[in-house]
Amino acid sequence: MIWLSWRQFRAQALVAAVALILLLGYLVMLGRQIRDGDYSGAELREHFQGRVYLLDAVPLLTPALIGLFWGAPLVARELETGTHRLAWNQSVTRRRWLAVKLLLVGFAALVAGALVSASLTWAASPLDQFTGDRFSTIFFGTRNLAPAAYGIFALVLGVVVGLLIRRTVPAMALTLLVLVVTQTLTPNLVRPHLLPAEHMSAPVTAEVVRNLSFLGQQPEISGLKVPGAWVISTSELRTADGLRVGADAYGKCVAGSFDKAADCLGALNLHVDVDYQPTGRYWTFQWLESGLYLGLALLLAALGLWRIRRAAH
Structure with missing residues (x-):
């Protein structure tokens, strides 16, 4: 089952691996430029802030890409093409079939999100120390732990939406809508109140x-x-x-x-x-928000494992 899941996922994984290698190479180069130039804080802002702001879009978009292109088609494509009729009538149960897919692709999503976040956090850390605005909507959501948790949540959300809607393109659209709403409301309505002010x-x-x-x-x-x-x-x-x-x-x-x-x-x-x-409290908030998203992902995964048993052939 693991081998079959990998064969179905390997094309997407290889594309993501190539993109990650290119991104990591650029971030290593950028990080060395920032550190080797002996810049003052104002000079760091003048020379590198624009590029770092553009790069902040990568970890912001990564969860959406994972949800759209890894999550939503994972089950919806099987249901849409009818290949689930063969897969679900083998010795492997539906739950195990879905669980293996979630674990395999979820591990890839975790690695992708962690690598993007860790490399950007390292490259931009001298500039971030100067600006000192770690709680801002952009910086908090693109550094350290949170982006990896966002990616796991986006993946499981896409899978469950695809399982419920059973059509790939509508599942992608709804996944994107939910992610946009979630990532807009969380920094403004949820994050400020994770701990009493x-x-x-x-x-x-x-x-x-x-x-x-x-x-x-x-x-x-x-x-x-x-x-x-x-x-x-x-x-x-x-x-x-x-x-x-x-x-x-x-x-x-x-x-x-x-x-x-x-x-x-x-x-x-x-x-x-x-x-x-x-x-x-920065690290406490990072752990709390990451735990919140991972908890939501577990609930969605449980819903998917429950729903797939009742899905009609």
Whole structure:
């Protein structure tokens, strides 16, 4: 059974192996360039940040490619072409047939995801240490443990969707849709709450305002950065006595240029209440999110093993 599964999967595996070898070769070269140049932090950002951002797309896309081209066709293609009638009437049970396929292709998905993540993490680590934004949506999902777990989840999701829909192309489309939704909601709705947040009050000085990403017509801010913290949410701007800043005072400040608005708001002695996760929890979050995705993969695998026994010939 293992030999048969390998023969069916070997073409996809060889294509992936060639792509991985090319990618690993480029990342090794890039990592050496970053380390051998004796660059300052600002120079690293200037010379390499663009390339690293482009490479971040690889581990982001890898789970989708695994789910689409390894997972969705794994069972759906057999059902669509009718070859399952022969496979399911041999001495090997349906469950064992599916389990062996899942283990073989799942191991390949794990290796692919781990190699992509580990090589990019190594190559970009000097730049990542300078930027220090390990909890950002892109960096968290493309470094260390999480990408490998995403790949396993995507594979099993594709297999189960293919088993349920029984058509390869629709299964690929639905797999992609679920992955996009999952990878969009998890960083914004799930990840921030894997552990209870800490709370603090942060002063809003003129320098803080200049570094914000948003300053609107209402007394709210976005993009606040606090050293050693991943900011999850901020309150409205508050005065020293804890009350919301008056609309008139705020409106007068933001009516002028941005620099004048920063100086004006800084003079009001404002602060915001902040919910945050300490950056020291990074590895805890990596393990928790990876465990979450692997747990979902196990549940989907159990569903697939249950469903295949009841699938009609």
